[in-house]
Amino acid sequence: MSDTPTHDGPTKGPNRRAFLRGAAATGVGLAATAKATAQDTPDPLITEMQDWASSTGEGVDASPYGMPIQFEGDVVRRNVPWLTADVISSINFTPIHALDGTITPQGCAFERHHSGAIELKKEDYRLMINGLVDRPLVFSYADLERFPRENRTYFLECAANTGMEWAGAQLNGSQFTHGMIHNMEYSGISLRTLLEEAGLDAAGDLADKWVYVEGADASSNGRSIPMEKALDDVLVAFKANGEALRMEHGYPVRLVVPGWEGNMWVKWLRRIEVTDHPIESREETSKYTDTLADGTSRKWTWIMDAKSVVTSPSPQMPITHGKGPLVITGLAWSGRGAISGVDVSIDGGKTWQKARLAKEGEKMALTRFYLDINWDGSEMFLQSRAHDDTGYVQPTKAQLREVRGENSVYHNNCIQTWWVKENGESENVEVSS
Amino acid sequence: MSDTPTHDGPTKGPNRRAFLRGAAATGVGLAATAKATAQDTPDPLITEMQDWASSTGEGVDASPYGMPIQFEGDVVRRNVPWLTADVISSINFTPIHALDGTITPQGCAFERHHSGAIELKKEDYRLMINGLVDRPLVFSYADLERFPRENRTYFLECAANTGMEWAGAQLNGSQFTHGMIHNMEYSGISLRTLLEEAGLDAAGDLADKWVYVEGADASSNGRSIPMEKALDDVLVAFKANGEALRMEHGYPVRLVVPGWEGNMWVKWLRRIEVTDHPIESREETSKYTDTLADGTSRKWTWIMDAKSVVTSPSPQMPITHGKGPLVITGLAWSGRGAISGVDVSIDGGKTWQKARLAKEGEKMALTRFYLDINWDGSEMFLQSRAHDDTGYVQPTKAQLREVRGENSVYHNNCIQTWWVKENGESENVEVSS
Numbered sequence: 001m002s003d004t005p006t007h008d009g010p011t012k013g014p015n016r017r018a019f020l021r022g023a024a025a026t027g028v029g030l031a032a033t034a035k036a037t038a039q040d041t042p043d044p045l046i047t048e049m050q051d052w053a054s055s056t057g058e059g060v061d062a063s064p065y066g067m068p069i070q071f072e073g074d075v076v077r078r079n080v081p082w083l084t085a086d087v088i089s090s091i092n093f094t095p096i097h098a099l100d101g102t103i104t105p106q107g108c109a110f111e112r113h114h115s116g117a118i119e120l121k122k123e124d125y126r127l128m129i130n131g132l133v134d135r136p137l138v139f140s141y142a143d144l145e146r147f148p149r150e151n152r153t154y155f156l157e158c159a160a161n162t163g164m165e166w167a168g169a170q171l172n173g174s175q176f177t178h179g180m181i182h183n184m185e186y187s188g189i190s191l192r193t194l195l196e197e198a199g200l201d202a203a204g205d206l207a208d209k210w211v212y213v214e215g216a217d218a219s220s221n222g223r224s225i226p227m228e229k230a231l232d233d234v235l236v237a238f239k240a241n242g243e244a245l246r247m248e249h250g251y252p253v254r255l256v257v258p259g260w261e262g263n264m265w266v267k268w269l270r271r272i273e274v275t276d277h278p279i280e281s282r283e284e285t286s287k288y289t290d291t292l293a294d295g296t297s298r299k300w301t302w303i304m305d306a307k308s309v310v311t312s313p314s315p316q317m318p319i320t321h322g323k324g325p326l327v328i329t330g331l332a333w334s335g336r337g338a339i340s341g342v343d344v345s346i347d348g349g350k351t352w353q354k355a356r357l358a359k360e361g362e363k364m365a366l367t368r369f370y371l372d373i374n375w376d377g378s379e380m381f382l383q384s385r386a387h388d389d390t391g392y393v394q395p396t397k398a399q400l401r402e403v404r405g406e407n408s409v410y411h412n413n414c415i416q417t418w419w420v421k422e423n424g425e426s427e428n429v430e431v432s433s
Numbered sequence: 434m435s436d437t438p439t440h441d442g443p444t445k446g447p448n449r450r451a452f453l454r455g456a457a458a459t460g461v462g463l464a465a466t467a468k469a470t471a472q473d474t475p476d477p478l479i480t481e482m483q484d485w486a487s488s489t490g491e492g493v494d495a496s497p498y499g500m501p502i503q504f505e506g507d508v509v510r511r512n513v514p515w516l517t518a519d520v521i522s523s524i525n526f527t528p529i530h531a532l533d534g535t536i537t538p539q540g541c542a543f544e545r546h547h548s549g550a551i552e553l554k555k556e557d558y559r560l561m562i563n564g565l566v567d568r569p570l571v572f573s574y575a576d577l578e579r580f581p582r583e584n585r586t587y588f589l590e591c592a593a594n595t596g597m598e599w600a601g602a603q604l605n606g607s608q609f610t611h612g613m614i615h616n617m618e619y620s621g622i623s624l625r626t627l628l629e630e631a632g633l634d635a636a637g638d639l640a641d642k643w644v645y646v647e648g649a650d651a652s653s654n655g656r657s658i659p660m661e662k663a664l665d666d667v668l669v670a671f672k673a674n675g676e677a678l679r680m681e682h683g684y685p686v687r688l689v690v691p692g693w694e695g696n697m698w699v700k701w702l703r704r705i706e707v708t709d710h711p712i713e714s715r716e717e718t719s720k721y722t723d724t725l726a727d728g729t730s731r732k733w734t735w736i737m738d739a740k741s742v743v744t745s746p747s748p749q750m751p752i753t754h755g756k757g758p759l760v761i762t763g764l765a766w767s768g769r770g771a772i773s774g775v776d777v778s779i780d781g782g783k784t785w786q787k788a789r790l791a792k793e794g795e796k797m798a799l800t801r802f803y804l805d806i807n808w809d810g811s812e813m814f815l816q817s818r819a820h821d822d823t824g825y826v827q828p829t830k831a832q833l834r835e836v837r838g839e840n841s842v843y844h845n846n847c848i849q850t851w852w853v854k855e856n857g858e859s860e861n862v863e864v865s866s
Contacts, residue, residue, distance in 0.1 A: 043571050046559040046703065053649055055549025059520035060681075064509035065501065066540040069680040071554055076497035087492035099675040100620035101584045103536060107499040108676060116488025121504055126479040138476050146758040148805045151534045151791035187533035216486055241674065242532040243541060247502040248493075270479065325579040358584035372581045 068107075074098070077110055080176060083164070088116030091158075093179030096309075096331060097316040101358070102183055102366040103153075106241055109182035111248035112158055112262070114283075115219035120268055122252045127194075127236070131273035132209065134199025141238075141252055147189045147197075150235060152258070153365045155333045157181040157304045159261035159288055159410040165397075166406050169417075169428040173316040174330075177416060177428060178309040181333070183366035186256050188237030191230055195274070203274050206231070212279045213255055216270040223264045224278035225257065229302075233258045236269065259335030259364040260302040261410070263288055293405030304335035306394050307413035308342055308369070308386035319424030323377035328355075332367045334388035339367040341387040346373070348381030348417060348431035349396065355384070380420040381431055397430060501540075507531070510543055513609060516597070521549030524591075526612030529742075529764060530749040534791070535799040536586075537615035539674055544681035545591055545613065545695070547716075548652035553701055555685045560627075560669070564706035565642065567632025574671075574685055580622045580630075583668060585691070586798045588766045590614040590737045592694035592721055592843040598830075599839050602850070602861040606749040607763075610849060610861060611742040614766070616799035619689050621670030624663050628707070636707050639664070645712045646688055649703040656697045657711035658690065662735075666691045669702065692768030692797040693735040694843070696721055726838030737768035739827050740846035741775055741802070741819035752857030756810035761788075765800045767821035772800040774820040779806070781814030781850060781864035782829065788817070813853040814864055830863060 068075065077092040084090045094110040111117070122141040130136040158180035164170045171177045195211070203209050209227040214220040225234070235256035238245060245251045250267025257264045263283060278284070278300075289297040310330040313319050319326060332339045339361035343352035355369040369384070386394040397414035404411075419429040501508065510525040517523045527543040544550070555574040563569040591613035597603045604610045628644070636642050642660040647653040658667070668689035671678060678684045683700025690697045696716060711717070711733075722730040743763040746752050752759060765772045772794035776785035788802040802817070819827040830847035837844075852862040 043559055045557055046561045046571050050557065050649075052551055052553050052557060054551065054651055055521045055546070056552055056680075057520065057549065059549075060510070060512050060523045060525040060544050060546070063681075064511070064525075066510070066542065066544070066679050066681060068498065068677065069552070069684050071684075072677045075676060077493070077499070078497070079493050087490065088488045090493045092493040092497075100582065100672045101618045101675045103618045103674045105538065105674050105676050107540075109499065111493050111499070113488070113493070116490065116492075118485055118487065119489055119502070120485050124478055124483065124485060126476055128479045138479050142754055146754060146760060148789075149533065149760060149762070149791075149803060151801055185534045185536045216483075218487055239533045241536045241538050242534045243508060243538050244501065244505045246499050247489075248496075248499060251502050251504075321575055321579065327579060327582060329582070356581075358582075368584055370582060 075108065077108060078175060080171070089114055091180065093175045094182050095175050096179050096181070096311050097174045097314050099311070100329065100368070102331075102368050103241060104182035104184060106184070106243070106246050106249070109184070109246075109249065110158070110180050112180065113217075113248070114221055115217050117248045118217045118268055119247060120216060120251065125252050127253065127269060128271045129194060129198040129274075130271070131212075131275050132203040133195070133274050134202045137198050139194070144189060144236065144238065144253065147193055149187055150190055151185060151187050152233075152235065152256070153183065153185045153362060154256060154258045155181055155183040155364060155366045156262045156265055157333070157335075159263055159304070162412040162414070162416075163409040165414070166408055166412055169430050172428050174309050174311045174314045175316060180262070181366075184240040185242070186235055186237040187239035187242075188235040188256065191234040191236055191255070191272070194236060194272070195230065200274070203227075208276065210275050210278050212273040212275050212281075213264075213266045213269065214271050215250070215266045216268040221263065221266055221283055222279060222281040223266065223283055224275075224281065225264060227274075229257070229260070259304060261288065261304055264302065288410060290404065290410055291407040293407065295407075301411055304333070305411070305413045306332070306334035306336065306339070306386045306388040306392050308332035308384040308394060309416050310344070310382050310384050310418060313382065313420055313424070313426050314418050315426045315428060318426060319375065319420065322424070323375050326373050326375040328371040328373060328382065330369055330384050332369055332384065332386040333365070334386065334392065335364060336392060337389045338363045339386055340389045342367070342369040343385040343387075344369075344371045345383040345385070346380040349383055349415070352385065361389070377422060379422055381429070382418040382420050382426070383415050385415055398432070508541065510541060511608060513604070522547055524613065526608045527615050528608050529612050529614070529744050530607045530747050532744070533762065533801070535616055535764070535801050536674060537617060539617070539676070539679050539682070542615035542617070542679075542682065543591070543613050546650075546681070547654055548650050550681045551650045551701055552680060553649060553685065558685050560686065560702060561704045562627060562631040562707075563704070564645070564708050565636040566628070566707050567635045570631050572627070577622060577669065577671065577686065580626055582620055583623055584618060584620050585666075585668065585689070586616065586618045586795060587689060587691045588614055588616040588797060588799045589695045589698055590766070590768075592696055592737070595845040595847070595849075596842040598847070599841055599845055602863050605861050607742050607744045607747045608749060613695070614799075617673040618675070619668055619670040620672040620675075621668040621689065624667040624669055624688075624705070627669060627705070628663065633707070636660075641709065643708050643711050645706040645708050645714075646697075646699045646702065647704050648683070648699045649701040654696065654699055654716055655712060655714040656699065656716055657708075657714065658697065660707075662690070662693070692737060694721065694737055697735065721843060723837065723843055724840040726840065728840075734844055737766070738844070738846045739765070739767035739769065739772070739819045739821040739825050741765035741817040741827060742849050743777070743815050743817050743851060746815065746853055746857070746859050747851050748859045748861060751859060752808070752853065755857070756808050759806050759808040761804040761806060761815065763802055763817050765802055765817065765819040766798070767819065767825065768797060769825060770822045771796045772819055773822045775800070775802040776818040776820075777802075777804045778816040778818070779813040782816050782848065785818065794822070810855060812855055814862070815851040815853050815859070816848050818848055831865070
């Protein structure tokens with residue numbers, strides 16, 4: 001909301017005070033307009049000429065590339081300084097609390113770097129395909145533009161999204177608990193097309209083969225992907241939401257691995273090696289494995305299971321209008337397929353209502369849900385629960401802890417609870433269930 | 434393409450020279466990489482550490498709202514100074530030649546103003562519904578946020594798009610001939626919901642009723658819409674591609690009138706009056722009517738008929754790699770429904786090939802098409818022809834002139850021709866047919 005002061009961190013105190021001011025301001029407006037009919041004194045904002053009704057005087061040349069209006073300066077990506085060690089291993093979060101629909105604008109899409117972002121010109125870009133192929137090849141960017149293209153909309157979720165919540169409710173806002181996600185329409189080339197250009201006869205039986213993918217940044221961020229996935233729906237993408245990828249998202253070329261953890265979507269993609277075994281790189285051994293209660297770790301946990309979150313109301317999006325009609329909305333997604341349904345509970349999971357999906361769920365893409373209620377003004381323990389078309393149901397945090405313990409960072413897809421208070425503010429809490 | 438110098442106008446000379454430089458540069462890269470296999474001397478860009486491979490050192494706090502990388506500075510909206518009279522009645526064009534997919538990022542979405550853009554705060558926003566309603570109402574922005582929302586993706590095309598081409602091929606680039614269009618995912622409220630909130634019993638028989646919609650800017654831009662359309666699919670929208678509308682697109686609230694001319698998508702929406710007759714405002718009498726050969730005019734020509742254009746190759750997107758594999762791509766749309774197919778001709782309409790649609794056509798939304806050919810290096814007269822699910826076929830310019838003459842500005846949906854020369858450059862031309 002443009003009229004709430006900027007709050008740069010997830011700490012609770014400052015946010016609450018800021019939101020109360022916002023609530024008061026908006027509340028007054030509502031009271032006034034609720035009465036405004038032809039019989040009453042008309043609202044001067046509708047009946048009298050206002051200064052703002054005349055042109056800014058700036059022509060269309062003022063902004064060749066358009067920017068958000070100044071009043072929306074609060075809808076930005078935010079960092080949590082204590083989460084990451086330094087500038088080059090850093091992360092910020094998508095302001096999902098303030099967005100609607102399903103498309104994430106690139107300007108709002110979170111960034112995560114292991115060795116910082118790099119500035120790579122198209123003319124300097126090269127992509128090598130080597131290993132068990134008939135013809136090792138190096139492609140320039142101009143070469144890639146000559147292959148048949150596909151357009152697909154997919155979500156990207158960092159495996160560590162919601163990772164701070166394992167031990168207890170910690171970050172106070174959906175931007176911080178669930179904001180390591182974005183959803184864009186990608187244009188690119190099927191990885192299958194490029195692998196077939198290099199020739200896969202040399203690889204023999206493909207059933208037990210892998211591709212090892214790495215980026216041009218200092219981390220290289222190498223990951224092993226089973227050949228079956230590589231030949232299925234993986235894209236070598238150069239555009240997102242119609243325009244070039246942003247630097248922080250891997251300009252000029254990144255890998256798109258639908259439904260799988262974001263770390264595998266290698267940015268600044270430089271090399272694809274066909275191998276007869278997984279490489280067991282640092283990024284898939286010391287990291288991106290799930291430590292269990294007994295100290296052992298699960299590995300190859302690539303797929304992001306079905307998950308959802310209420311984005312409003314939420315700690316950053318208080319109810320400012322008191323009781324009465326209230327739009328509850330949020331996002332749901334599954335790495336295994338399409339979202340088939342979302343349930344919403346206002347009593348901490350005791351009872352559930354079926355939410356309305358804005359569109360039919362799309363495979364491995366964000367789905368927007370709404371529940372329109374008449375709020376009686378009493379406190380709510382707000383939850384959402386996603387179902388996907390494989391029959392999978394999003395688990396509670398208790399159910400997840402039974403299987404996974406509390407040592408994990410990655411793959412926390414548990415049901416989130418917002419405690420919505422009578423004054424309309426919300427807080428990140430846990431409920432026993 | 435990031436390596437071609439900026440060209441701010443549609444004038445032909447400068448563009449051609451600029452593109453030739455671009456072509457030479459990229460051509461070299463191609464020749465080198467075509468040979469690059471394990472047997473040859475490897476490309477140093479893939480085998481040797483490069484300066485650009487280390488982090489920029491900027492952390493995630495550097496750009497809370499992300500911007501395009503500097504190398505993409507050429508992908509911007511452009512004005513054609515001589516087209517419009519002054520700063521407040523002005524227009525710029527979407528760089529459709531450089532985009533892919535179907536979503537238009539807000540930063541690239543064209544703007545058109547009749548009295549300039551205005552800067553209207555959410556707190557100052559009011560929407561009045563009056564006229565033949567049971568309860569005249571005034572809504573604040575906070576009020577609107579409490580009604581059930583919908584998400585829909587629609588194209589917006591200015592009725593004057595391609596309007597400069599009636600008398601002959603004039604503007605040299607798809608950005609300038611077809612760039613008064615964008616395609617976004619809108620979040621908003623069904624207009625039907627708000628009209629029913631005000632109550633329509635007072636209007637009696639709705640079959641012959643209209644709504645008159647106007648904006649808060651100095652032009653007011655009033656337009657009359659038949660009640661049947663108003664109650665069908667019109668949205669009162671406040672978000673596009675997930676985030677708030679931009680100032681130039683009507684922040685905080687605009688009307689979305691699917692498939693109908695852009696001028697009716699009233700920005701800074703301030704009033705909706707239910708009437709028993711069309712208002713015949715300036716915007717629907719002296720303007721937005723189609724003057725025919727005999728001097729009479731067609732009015733109420735609201736729907737944007739099926740249309741398409743090849744975006745690449747095109748005058749701003751030359752072929753830089755010589756003969757061989759070539760991706761031909763473009764956009765198609767229809768205000769009457771979904772695109773059912775697109776044909777592409779390389780010989781000026783003598784023969785046609787069926788293009789590949791990136792996704793199944795969606796109602797009143799942009800559809801991306803591709804045709805992958807093996808270019809023999811000879812000149813082409815490149816055309817695309819759209820079909821929609823009503824059976825309508827996009828006409829040639831000759832067919833359109835027979836019916837409409839050459840006095841029109843609006844609703845030119847004729848087939849466009851690009852003359853692609855042996856050197857890969859293209860020019861806007863007409864072919865006799």
